[in-house]
Amino acid sequence: MTPMNRRIVLASRPQKAVSAENFRLEQTPLAELADGQFRVRNHYLSIDPYMRGRMNDAKSYAAPLGIGDVMIGGTVGEVVESKHPGFAVGDKVTGMFGWQDYDTSDGAGVRKIDDARVPLTAYLGVAGMPGVTAWYGLNKIIAPKPGQTVVVSAASGAVGSVVGQLAKLAGCRAVGIAGGEQKCRYVTGELGFDACVDYKAGNLYADLKAATPNGVDGYFENVGGDAFDATLSRMNPFGRIALCGMIAGYDGQPVPLKQPSIILTMRLLVQGFIVTEHLDVWPEALGELASLVAQKKLRYRECITDGLEHAPEALMGLLQGKNFGKQLVKIA
């Protein structure tokens, strides 16, 4: 029997919210390896908000996926077969191998990882792309001084949790915004933020005001919508806003910003960014993040969905804020 590869492809583009029929699970035989190639068995798939954007056929920062394409995604896994001199069977690797059991590679864009000090899954989160995203936005855009106040939305998530912990390590007051009491307890209790505002409690602006008595100097935006409006109203003069995600508007109509004039009156800097366009900082950031994980100075939480076939549900849940911690799918 020929070994088969299971993969999930984009079956159709979502009109508004993503639904199960936008995906299709396929089985295809494994191809023979060519010289200079190796085969990876994916162990974990990372589920991230940017995937929603790739499902649209719209002008954005990356080319859209084509109908029938394997869904894009970062993975960690193991080399199971190799005709490549640089990769041996048993090597642990991370790359963009997508929503599937196996893939082949010539090594481009693949990084060998060491899971002795840092767990394999952390390379998809705190010591991977989400961690570098947090590191870049905080250090290169917000650049906070000790004693300043940094607010981050989606504070219990893969990026937000790192933003706040790095802000604390930099001597700042770290304030999170998250959905629900349980997430907020985690953000202050486990991650060590100074405060966390539960946007589901219905008093976002008043609660944020109470949590930021000295105003806000830096804002790391993962969400958009009400969180953006409320935090903008709390910004101090010369504040910096790192615009990383606006998940509130990904799955439907654009969400307006109510008082853009505050950007002027408070002389704010607002900078949108995509971490994959700043590859020059990755080695420094990854080294620092892995070291902090190994020293237990950076904590993280994972939300693992079991089975490739459940990846669509995992993405839909993420877009609705149902996950609690870095969303992963266990493939093998």
Added chain:
Amino acid sequence: MTPMNRRIVLASRPQKAVSAENFRLEQTPLAELADGQFRVRNHYLSIDPYMRGRMNDAKSYAAPLGIGDVMIGGTVGEVVESKHPGFAVGDKVTGMFGWQDYDTSDGAGVRKIDDARVPLTAYLGVAGMPGVTAWYGLNKIIAPKPGQTVVVSAASGAVGSVVGQLAKLAGCRAVGIAGGEQKCRYVTGELGFDACVDYKAGNLYADLKAATPNGVDGYFENVGGDAFDATLSRMNPFGRIALCGMIAGYDGQPVPLKQPSIILTMRLLVQGFIVTEHLDVWPEALGELASLVAQKKLRYRECITDGLEHAPEALMGLLQGKNFGKQLVKIA
């Protein structure tokens, strides 16, 4: 008979739009000069959008005016009496002497000006604060490269007209947004912009799209509202937006920004700024602007209201876009 000073004070704060009853004309006797002081007879008063903000009692970039305070404003005039060693009768000066016939000064914040090569009124416009505002936003925030497209709203105004002309001198495509056919003809015909979009024609987005076939790399925002929404939709990746004014929202309800997510998807920089916080660039900017005026490389237009008593109408007109060119009031 004691010589009298006429002055216009803030009588009450506007609830929404500014109206005549927010102002009061007073007459007070001229005070005796103390040693180290001189007296200035104001010739022209500059009317600028920022004045609207000072009339509110709200958190903004400058302290609000108090009720009964003389309205703030930049002026050009002449020293008519002096007990100051550095200022002689007949010296032409510019300063913030406000909405009044006369004021006294110890010289702080006052600059002597030479009206031989550059007309006196130009020091309130193209060779003064509005000119430096244009210079700063264009050179320090937008920093355009030759061949790039720069859009500016309120393009026929004191700031906008300079932005576009400096952009042209820098080798860019300059596109204005202005209200009405007459202003647009002036912007392209007299000022030499490549194109001008008439927002009153009712096809702002389509017309702007046609005028910016290669998208927009830099946007200098003086207006907010529809102009901001339309231009944001035309921004190229890594575009820069200098946020200088949002006059559309000054006189009433905040005007939302419809699609803030474009700042993220296009990885834009948005920077609010107030030119008086960047005094370090003024000498360089003023020198360059005055030189360009003297060489007739920078053109400008003035809209002069005659008589201090008509200054309130001049401000109300400015806030409604009725002026055509730099709004001044001739005092003497």
